[in-house]
Amino acid sequence: TRGNPLALLEVPRNVSAAELAxxxxxxxxxxxxxxxxxxxxxxxxxxxxxxxxxxxxxxxxPVGDPMLFSRxxxxxxxxxxxxxxAEAAGVIEFGSRMRFHHPLVRSAAYRAAxxxxxxxxxxxxxxxxxxxxxxDRRAWHAANAAAGPDDAVAAELEASAWRAQGRGGIAAAxxxxxxxxxxxxxxxxxxxxxIAAAAAKREAAAxxxxxxxxxxxxxxxxxxxxxxxxxRLRAQMEFTRSRGGLPGAPPVRHAAALLLxxxxxxxxxxxxxxxxxxxxALAAAMYAxxxxxxxxxxxxxxxxxxxxGIEAPARPIDFLLIGMxxxxxxxxxxxxxxxxxxxxxxxxxxxxxxxRALHWLALAFPIMxxxxxxxxxxxxxxxxxATDMIGYARATGALxxxxxxxxxxxxxxVLEGEFVTAARLLEEADxxxxxxxxxxxxxxxxxxxxxxxxxxxxxxxxxxxxxxGIAKGxxxxxxxxxxxxxxLYNGLGRYExALAAAxxxxxxxxxxxxxxxxxxxxxxGVRVGKRDVAEDAVRRLEAGAGASETDWGLGTLASARAxxxxxxxxxxxxxxxxxxxxxxxxxxxxxxTHLRYGEWLRRQKQRASAREHLNTAYEMFTKMGAQAFAERxxxxxxxxxxxxRKQPLASGDELTAQEAQIAQLARDGLTNQEIGAQLFISTHxxxxxxxxxxxxxxxxxxxxxxxxxxxS
Numbered sequence: 001t002r003g004n005p006l007a008l009l010e011v012p013r014n015v016s017a018a019e020l021a022x023x024x025x026x027x028x029x030x031x032x033x034x035x036x037x038x039x040x041x042x043x044x045x046x047x048x049x050x051x052x053x054x055x056x057x058x059x060x061x062p063v064g065d066p067m068l069f070s071r072x073x074x075x076x077x078x079x080x081x082x083x084x085x086a087e088a089a090g091v092i093e094f095g096s097r098m099r100f101h102h103p104l105v106r107s108a109a110y111r112a113a114x115x116x117x118x119x120x121x122x123x124x125x126x127x128x129x130x131x132x133x134x135x136d137r138r139a140w141h142a143a144n145a146a147a148g149p150d151d152a153v154a155a156e157l158e159a160s161a162w163r164a165q166g167r168g169g170i171a172a173a174x175x176x177x178x179x180x181x182x183x184x185x186x187x188x189x190x191x192x193x194x195i196a197a198a199a200a201k202r203e204a205a206a207x208x209x210x211x212x213x214x215x216x217x218x219x220x221x222x223x224x225x226x227x228x229x230x231x232r233l234r235a236q237m238e239f240t241r242s243r244g245g246l247p248g249a250p251p252v253r254h255a256a257a258l259l260l261x262x263x264x265x266x267x268x269x270x271x272x273x274x275x276x277x278x279x280x281a282l283a284a285a286m287y288a289x290x291x292x293x294x295x296x297x298x299x300x301x302x303x304x305x306x307x308x309g310i311e312a313p314a315r316p317i318d319f320l321l322i323g324m325x326x327x328x329x330x331x332x333x334x335x336x337x338x339x340x341x342x343x344x345x346x347x348x349x350x351x352x353x354x355x356r357a358l359h360w361l362a363l364a365f366p367i368m369x370x371x372x373x374x375x376x377x378x379x380x381x382x383x384x385x386a387t388d389m390i391g392y393a394r395a396t397g398a399l400x401x402x403x404x405x406x407x408x409x410x411x412x413x414v415l416e417g418e419f420v421t422a423a424r425l426l427e428e429a430d431x432x433x434x435x436x437x438x439x440x441x442x443x444x445x446x447x448x449x450x451x452x453x454x455x456x457x458x459x460x461x462x463x464x465x466x467x468x469g470i471a472k473g474x475x476x477x478x479x480x481x482x483x484x485x486x487x488l489y490n491g492l493g494r495y496e497x498a499l500a501a502a503x504x505x506x507x508x509x510x511x512x513x514x515x516x517x518x519x520x521x522x523x524x525g526v527r528v529g530k531r532d533v534a535e536d537a538v539r540r541l542e543a544g545a546g547a548s549e550t551d552w553g554l555g556t557l558a559s560a561r562a563x564x565x566x567x568x569x570x571x572x573x574x575x576x577x578x579x580x581x582x583x584x585x586x587x588x589x590x591x592x593t594h595l596r597y598g599e600w601l602r603r604q605k606q607r608a609s610a611r612e613h614l615n616t617a618y619e620m621f622t623k624m625g626a627q628a629f630a631e632r633x634x635x636x637x638x639x640x641x642x643x644x645r646k647q648p649l650a651s652g653d654e655l656t657a658q659e660a661q662i663a664q665l666a667r668d669g670l671t672n673q674e675i676g677a678q679l680f681i682s683t684h685x686x687x688x689x690x691x692x693x694x695x696x697x698x699x700x701x702x703x704x705x706x707x708x709x710x711x712s
Contacts, residue, residue, distance in 0.1 A: 038108075040091075040102065040104055040105045040108035040109075041108045041111065041112045043089060043091065044086075044091065044105070044108060044109050044112050045112055046089075047085050047086055047089065047091070048082070048085055050078045050079075050082035051082050051083060051084075051085045051086050052109075052112075052113070053076060053078055053082075053117065053121070054069075054073055054078060054080075054082055054083045054086065055083075055086050055091060055092060055109045056109055056110065056113045056117060056118065056121050057069060057072050057073060057076070057121050057124065057125065058092055058098045058100070058106075058109070059100075059105075059106045059107070059109035059110045060110065060118065060121045060122055060125060060141070060144070061125050061137070061141070062106065063137070064097035064098040064099060065097070065098070066094060066095070066096070066097065066098055068125070068128055068129065069094075069098055071128035072121070072124040072125045072127075072128040073124075074128075075124040075127050075128055076120070076121070076124050080094075091105055091109075092105070118144070119144070119145045119146075119147060120145075122141045122142070122144040122145040123141070123142075123145035125141040126138050126141035126142040126145055129141060135156070135159075135160060135163075136160040136163050136164050136167070136176075138156075139153065139156035139157050139159070139160045139176075140157070140160070140164075140176070140179075142156065143156075143157050143179050143180075143183060146183055149183055149184060149185035150183050150185075151183075151184060151185050151186060151189075153183055154179075154180040154181075154183040154184040154185075154189075154193070155180075157176050157177070157179055157180035157183070158176070158177065158180045158193060158196075160176055161173045161176035161177045161180070161200075164176050165396065168397065169204075169396050169397020169398070169399075170200060170203050170204045170396055170397055170398050170399075171204040171206075171397055171399070172397075173200050173204075174197060174200035174201045174203070174204045174206065174209075177193060177196050177197035177200050178197040178200075178201065178209065178213060180193050180197070181193040181194040181196075181197045181213060181216060181217075182216075187219075187220035187221070188220060188221075190216070190217075190220060191216075191217040191218075191219075191220045191222055191226055192217075192226065194213045194214070194216045194217035195213075195214070195217050195226060195229050195230060195233070197213045198210040198211075198213035198214045198217065198233055199233060201213060202233065202236060202237060202240075202400070203398060203400055203401070204397075204398075204399055204400065205399040205400035205436040205437070205438065207237055207240065207241075207437075210233070210237060211237070214230055214233060214234065217230060218230065224269060225266075225269045225270055227265075228262065228265040228266045228269055228270075228273075229266075229273070231258075231261070231262045231265060232259070232262040232263075232265075232266065232273070232277050234258075235255065235258035235259045235261070235262045235280075236259070236280065238250060238254075238255045238258055239252070239255035239256070239258070239259060239280070239284050240400075240438075241255075242254070242255040242472060242473075243255075243287065243439065243472070243474065249472075251291070251472060251473030251474075252284065252287050252288050252291065252472055252473045252474045252475075253288040253291050253292035253295060253473045253475075254473075255284055256281060256284035256285045256287070256288045256292065256295050256299070257295070259277060259280050259281040259284050260278075260281040260284075260285075260295075260298065260299050260302065262277050262281075263277035263278045263280075263281050263302065263303075263306070264302065267306060271306075271309075274306060275303075275306055275307065275317065275318065275321050276317060278299065278302065278303040278306055278321060279303075279317055279320060279321055279324070279368065281299045281302075281303075282296065282299045282300065282303060282321075282324055282325075282368065283367050283368045285298075285299045286367055286368065286371065286476060286510075286511060287367065287474055287475075287476050287477075288473065288474070288475055288476070289474070289475030289476040289478070289479055289508055289510055290475035290476075290478060290479065290507065290508040290510075291469075291473045291474065291475035291478075292473070292475070293475075293508060296328055297328060297329075300324065300325045300327075300328035300329055301325075301329065303321055303324070303325040304325040304326070304329055306321075307321050307322045307325060310322065313338075315345075316341075316342045316343075316345035316346040316349060317342075318342075319338045319339075319341045319342035319345065320338075320339070320342035320343075320346075320368065320369075320372075322338045323335045323336075323337075323338030323339035323341075323342055323372070324339070324368065324372065326338060327339065327372070327375070327511075331543070332375065332376070332543070332544055332547045332548075333547045336376050336547065336548070339372050339375070339376055340376060340378065340381065342372075343369060343372065343373055343378075343381050343385060344381070346369060346385070346388075346389075347381075347384050347385060347388040347389075350388040350389055350391070350392040351388050351391075351392075353392060353395060353396075367476075367512075369385055369389075370382070370385070370408050370411070370512060371510075371511040371512030371513075372511065372512070373385055373512075374511075374512035374513060374515075374516075375511050375512055375514075375515075375544065376548055376550070376553075377515070377544070377545055377548035377550045377552045377553025377554075377556070378548070378550050378552070379415065379550070379552045379584045379585050379586050380585075382412055382415070383412055383416075383585065385408075386405075386408055386409040386411075386412045387409070389405045389408070390402075390405045390406060390408075390409050393405045399432070399436050400436065400438070402429070402432050403429040403430070403432050403433040403436075403438055403440075404429075406425050406426075406428055406429040406432070407425070407426060407429040407443070407444050407445075408444070409425055410422040410423075410425035410426045410429065410444045410448070411443070411444040411447065413425065414444060414447055414448050414451060414588070415585075415586050415587070415588060415589075416585050416586065416587050416588075417587030417588050417591065417620065417623070417624040417626075418587075418624070419448060419451065419452060419624055419625045419626070420625065420655065420660045422444070422448050423448060423660070424660055424661055426444060426445050426448065442461075442465055442468065442477060442480075443477070443480050445461065446458065446461040446462060446465050446480065446481065446484050447480070447483075447484050447487075449461050449484075449488075450462070450484035450485070450487045450488040450491075451487060451491075451588060451624075451626055451629075452625055452626060452627055452628075453488065453491045453492065453626060453627040453628025453629060453630075453631070454627065454628075455488070455492065455628075458484070458488050459488075462481045462484060462485050462488070465477050465478075465480065465481040466478060466481045469481065475508065476510055478504075479505050479508060479510040479513070479517075480505075480510075480513070482501050482502065482504040482505030482506075482517070483501075483502070483505045483513055483516060483517045483520065485497070485498075485501035485505075486498045486499075486501040486502035486505060486517065486520035486521070486524060487520060488628065489501060489524075490520055490523055490524055490527075491626065491628030491629045491632060492628045492632075493632055493635075495523075495524050495527035495528045496524075496528055498520060498523070498524035498527075499521070499524035499525060499527075499528055499530065499533070501520075502517055502518075502520040502521035502524050503521060503533075505517040505520075505521075506518060506521055506537070506540075514544070515541055515544045515545050515553075515556070518537045518538075518540055518541040518560070519537075519541065519556060519559070519560050519589075521533065521534070521537040522534045522537040522538055522541070522560045522563050522564065523560075523563060523596070525537060526563045526564060531564065534563060534564050535564050537560070538557075538560050538561055538563075538564055541556070541557055541560050542557060545557040545560075550584075551580040551581065551583045551584045552580075552581065552584040552586050552589075554576075554580050555576070555577045555578075555579075555580030555581035555583075555584065555586075555589070555590075555593070556577070556581070556589060558573045558574075558576040558577035558580060559573070559574070559577035559581075559589070559592070559593045559596060561573050562574045562577060562596070562597070562600070563596065570600060574593065574596070574597040574600065575597075577593045577597075578590065578593050578594065578597065581593055587620065587624065588624070588626070590620070591616075591617050591620035591621055591624070591626070591629065592617075592629070594613045594614070594616045594617040594620065595613070595614065595617035595621075595629060595632065595633050595636075597613045598610045598611070598612075598613035598614035598616075598617060598633070598636060599614075599636055601613065602614075602636060602639060602640055607640045607641065610636070610640050611637060611640050611642055614633050614636050614637045614640065615637065615642075617629070617633040618630055618633035618634055618637060618644070621633060655692075655693060655696055655697075658689060659689050659692060659693050659696075662675055662686060662689045662690060662693065663690070663693045663697075663705060666690060666693075666702050666705055667702075667705040667706055672686040672687055672690070690702065693705075
């Protein structure tokens with residue numbers, strides 16, 4: 001848009017993401033929605049015929065290469081001097097690049113032309129494009145020059161599709177494959193290409209186009225394998241619809257059954273595809289959770305049989321499937337090595353930007369990878385997964401994946417006690433989800449609210465989550481709301497309510513956070529005097545965290561054991577927990593252990609030592625923005641005889657997401673003008689937000705931002 005604010009508003013209204021992807025712009029013949037563009041059309045139509053043709057050449061190839069433009073003009077038999085009227089009218093500039101006066105002039109010029117003229121121009125551009133230097137753009141122009149099916153052009157498009165992905169992301173690849181399918185004359189080949197295009201469209205968050213392509217595929221007789229592939233794609237999209245709570249969508253448990261059926265149909269037809277579908281079936285069963293408790297076991301048993309023939313697994317999905325099936329059927333100790341190998345390989349492929357990684361990533365992310373990293377209590381692996389997967393999803397333009405991977409990264413920041421960063425990421429995830437028509441992320445948003453300790457906000461989100469989980473048959477959401485309610489009420493010191501919520505959450509082993517639920521159950525049980533409940537929770541925690549061999553897992557287990565221990569044993573366990581968790585990055589649990597230890601020491605009449613740990617907990621919670629736990633620590637400190645003044649949250653949690661972002665950029669040394677340019681807001685707006693930041697954080701200058709630890 002060359003910095004044109006009006007164009008920034010107008011272009012998204014007139015041009016789709018697929019048209020913009022990688023510069024493979026093909027302005028469709030649909031009616032314009034903007035009066036600005038209609039004015040440009042009238043101006044172009046007033047130009048001489050040869051001039052209009054040259055403007056159309058420039059419009060049809062957005063790269064703006066003047067040499068390509070000149071060659072195409074030569075193929076059309078039009079001299080370059082014919083462009084002068086367009087330059088005089090302020091429509092286009094001929095220089096080091098062909099530039100339109102306004103971005104919408106390009107689409108206006110394209111829409112104003114007749115279909116035959118557009119095809120002629122694309123044909124000239126295809127001939128003028130070097131087949132060795134830019135085969136993909138040549139194939140694209142040849143496709144748009146075709147008046148009907150053309151198998152040769154379709155083959156070129158198919159060959160170019162995955163190269164185009166490197167330039168324009170999965171949306172560009174999907175558009176190439178879609179066009180290849182439409183131009184294919186051979187029915188069998190058209191069906192095959194339509195199925196591939198539908199899969200790419202689904203990954204590019206274009207479900208309507210994917211459904212249309214599946215219908216195109218079904219116009220011709222399908223092989224048994226193709227029928228199974230179509231069934232799998234429909235099951236995948238039904239699962240997406242069910243999770244989004246869209247009208248007419250089936251409950252999540254039904255979608256899980258569809259994916260399991262699709263996996264079984266693919267066996268003996270395409271074993272690799274069958275294994276990939278089993279991963280999706282397992283992920284869907286994890287979402288169904290307590291709404292269909294047998295689903296995960298059935299999927300795991302079927303998957304276990306499917307992987308029995310893998311003698312030397314090599315791909316991350318093979319290790320993941322073996323590990324997941326083993327985890328459900330035989331327990332964590334037997335599965336942990338395969339799970340860790342799978343996740344580490346996943347990160348390696350993502351960092352290399354391996355083209356296969358996007359496909360594997362789309363299978364079950366984030367639920368399976370996130371959950372299994374949590375199940376083996378490996379916070380380093382969780383952090384690497386978040387960093388590598390979000391980097392790869394952004395680099396490849398995988399729009400359908402971006403909201404869940406961004407929300408997953410937000411969840412990692414919640415664990416580490418970086419609530420402001422988490423809130424900013426969740427806002428971004430919601431914005432992208434809304435833009436592509438997906439359902440906003442719920443899980444980490446309600447978790448963040450619970451850790452912050454705002455009863456009104458968290459309570460509303462918990463109730464909304466429960467209602468949604470019941471409506472969609474998404475049992476995992478019910479488990480999450482039980483867990484976060486337990487966190488909320490333990491923070492507020494309302495232990496009876498925490499106990500009830502934790503017991504409800506622990507009725508089903510939700511992979512990834514079941515151990516966290518057991519820790520909340522242990523604390524609540526001890527506080528209300530139900531020692532038998534707490535001791536049983538510790539025994540169950542030993543089976544998972546105890547087998548992890550990680551500082552996070554063993555540190556969490558030591559903290560839980562300390563709650564049900566006495567005397568010197570409790571003291572030693574608390575210290576072990578603090579030492580182990582201090583070596584991890586799970587800041588929220590380290591702060592919780594300092595709080596529990598301080599509370600225990602106060603009851604042992606060791607006030608000086610109690611103050612030390614309670615002050616540490618209070619400072620950590622205040623810095624994070626964990627309001628309820630900070631207040632609980634403050635009350636305990638007061639009980640030791642220490643006067644503690646309520647402090648405003650230093651973490652910036654009172655800031656909005658945009659205020660926090662502006663404050664971070666200001667702390668990094670950017671001027672107000674530079675901040676405004678980066679965030680596409682005016683300097684005046686930056687100044688207005690910074691004034692509010694200074695008031696909320698109790699600062700008087702931007703220099704002081706450097707000394708305030710309100711974000712990571």
